[in-house]
Amino acid sequence: MITSVPTPAIPEVVRAAERFHNLTPDELIAHALLNGEGQLADNGALMVDTGEFTGRSPEDRFIVKDAKTADTVWWGSVNIPFDPDKFDALHQKMLDYLTTRTVYTRYAYAGAHPDYRLTIQVVNTLAWHSLFCYNMFLRPSADEMAHFAPDFTIICIPEFRANPETDGTRSGNFAVLNMTKNVLLIGGTGYAGEMKKGIFSVLNFKLPVEQHTLSMHASANQGTAGVDGREGDTALFFGLSGTGKTTLSADPARLLIGDDEHGWADAGVFNFEGGCYAKVVNLTAEIEPQIFGAIRRGAILENTRLKPGTQTVDYTDISVTQNTRVSYPIYFINTAKEPSVGGHPKHIFFLTADSFGILPPISRLTPGQAMYHFISGYTAKVAGTEMGVKEPKATFSACFGAAFMPLHPTRYAEMLGARMQQFGANVWMINTGWTGGAYGTGHRMNLDYTRAMITAALNGELDPVPYENHPVFGVAVPQHCPNVPAEVLNPRATWADTAAYDEQATRLAEMFRKNFEQYAEFANDEIRAGGPVLSI
Structure with missing residues (x-):
């Protein structure tokens, strides 16, 4: 019974x-x-269908x-x-x-x-x-x-x-x-x-x-304690769904605080949740070993399908939806931190999947640029993900999570800015999207390169290198990064047709400016100056 x-x-x-x-x-x-x-898959996970709705409405x-x-x-x-x-x-x-x-x-x-x-x-x-x-x-x-x-x-x-x-x-x-x-x-x-x-x-x-606590649509992790016994550094990863919050925060070399929702209080960062809710489309053990290993008894797979004649999950099958997901308790990740709390972050990463292929793979932001891009909350959808989308489509979601934010976006932005200034956090923008051209011409950013850039930022290895400001967005782009080819760092250089890059960059900058008009009257001069400079 x-x-x-x-x-x-x-x-x-x-x-x-x-x-x-x-x-x-x-x-x-x-x-x-x-x-x-x-039903149960052969890895022990419970496979379910969510019915008519395979995502939020x-x-x-x-x-x-x-x-x-x-x-x-x-x-x-x-x-x-x-x-x-x-x-x-x-x-x-x-x-x-x-x-x-x-x-x-x-x-x-x-x-x-x-x-x-x-x-x-x-x-x-x-x-x-x-x-x-x-x-x-x-x-x-x-x-x-x-x-x-x-x-x-x-x-x-x-x-x-x-x-x-x-x-x-x-x-x-x-x-x-x-x-x-x-x-x-x-x-x-x-x-x-x-x-x-x-x-x-x-x-x-x-x-x-x-x-008076900042709530954030962000994942968080922490470095392991050093030889002196001091607590490792905390990092935050902001981003909309599909930009890499779960993947990039699940770093085997660091402790996972949480993969999606956090608060930043006077005492530091803390997870809202007790589990992870990761996308599993095209999941492999080689690319995302921690997430793959967490799919076992007790985990729930949503809207996935089995390989014909087996009980083995086919993660490439998107016949129901591209939004196939897994839910599991955070302790299924062997590097999960208990309790799920950390100190004040030293590094903050804004993740965007830019399918236009314009933004640098990594860039350092000034405080004004950080607030501008936080309020913008940019990523881009690719062709085929929605009915009628035939080319890359810019998506702006304030605070990287407007759908969940009851207050005006500037309320959260001001709190983030105050905490950044108080605790001296470095802010970086990471493009996990396309390079060498837009979606359909270029290719997705190499995940190993993205991880190497984040690791270099966390380790301070990007502090002494030379930087150049992007000609359209004004962000500071490092010219060298360990374990990343130099030509990857400059997105314009990866395009075969640089004139086409310039045209697309200007077009994307205008999309940013058009979106920001709704917030401009609430923003101070520093934030407004953090937008595109359009020197091309």
């Missing part, structure tokens, strides 16, 4: 026909298999507009207001729906530093969703569980669809945050990432407003 582990006496937030509390991973895997929610994410949020949230296409009365009615409909269902509840927390912790109660109708929450949120110890009191509740029912005409949603799929009642409602979607990113949005609101 499948049993549950002891839980504290916390008032129930739902009534259900059957309830399972804090099941172990093995118990949840057994439930998922019995329920027909997935930004147009269906709402925040309740009330006295607490009306004058603090940056309302618009990212943060869409929702009526409080409509929320209450939708909430009640979901509670009524659960009275005849089986639910899985889990107690967890977000925030590895105890002073900045959000305790969470999650209600799921899918066993694998509860396993996802076990992996992705932090797991209370027995002592912590004895005194557990939830601050926030998630109710996630994929099979429950809203009625837009009566419920106030755009479609049957929805994620609605109530910052006053501390509840997140999710329905109509099986994509588990909505829960993780929902809590990220909560922390992006609460930490800056209530605790």
Whole structure:
């Protein structure tokens, strides 16, 4: 018989026909298999499909507009207001729906530093969703569980669809945050990432407003302790999905603090999460050994497929989606730091996958340039990733995570700038995208070169080398880097047609300027001066 582990006496937030509390991973895997929610691959991972939605649905994410949020949230296409009365009615409909269902509840927390912790109660109708929450949120110890009191509740029912005409949603799929009642409602979607990113949005609101702590869409790692016993240096990696946050922070030579979401407080950097959520398209043991090795029993593979006639995962199969992913607890990475906290970062890396092939593979930024590029949050999509995309498409997401940021981007930028200045962090921009031409003509940046450049920056090996300012973007480009051919460092020199490079560079710079117009009135002179210089 499948049993549950002891839980504290916390008032129930739902009534259900059957309830399972804090099941172990093995118990949840057994439930998922019995329920027909997935199957096991030969590496032991649970393979599941997320259904109609294989990613987040930004147009269906709402925040309740009330006295607490009306004058603090940056309302618009990212943060869409929702009526409080409509929320209450939708909430009640979901509670009524659960009275005849089986639910899985889990107690967890977000925030590895105890002073900045959000305790969470999650209600799921899918066993694998509860396993996802076990992996992705932090797991209370027995002592912590004895005194557990939830601050926030998630109710996630994929099979429950809203009625837009009566419920106030755009479609049957929805994620609605109530910052006053501390509840997140999710329905109509099986994509588990909505829960993780929902809590990220909560922390992006609460930490800056209530605790003057910067919340960041960034991964983090730390150097190992030196011979003198001092703690190693901390590094941050900002970037949108697909730019390399998980890959580049999972460095076998350094300790992993976390791969996606962090806070920067007066005490230093701390992970929000207890796990990793990595893309697995074209994954190999040779290129990404740590992630590959973490895919074992307890891990969840989303929307992957097996090689015909086997139970072996085919990571090249994108027949369902290019957004194939794996979720696993952070302790599956043998270099994970416990607890997931670090000091103040000495180096900050902005990652961009520039499919135009224009930006240097590594460049050093001034404080003004750092703020400009942080607010810009640039990367580029390639042809074929979305319907209608036939050539590289610039994508700007403020703070490298606008979809999760309830406050105005300048609020986060000012906090980052203040902390950078206070602790003297170096800021670098890393192009993990294309070189030698745009997508379709050039080729993807060699991952070994990218790692070598980051290692050189971390080790101080780029401090004494000569630099030249990029003629269009003005950033300082090192002219030498250990283990990287010199010609790779200058993107213009890698193009066969330098006139075509100049034309494309000017075009990209204009895209930056056009995007930044929406923030210019809130930016100071130093930030505005950090943009492209357009000397070509």
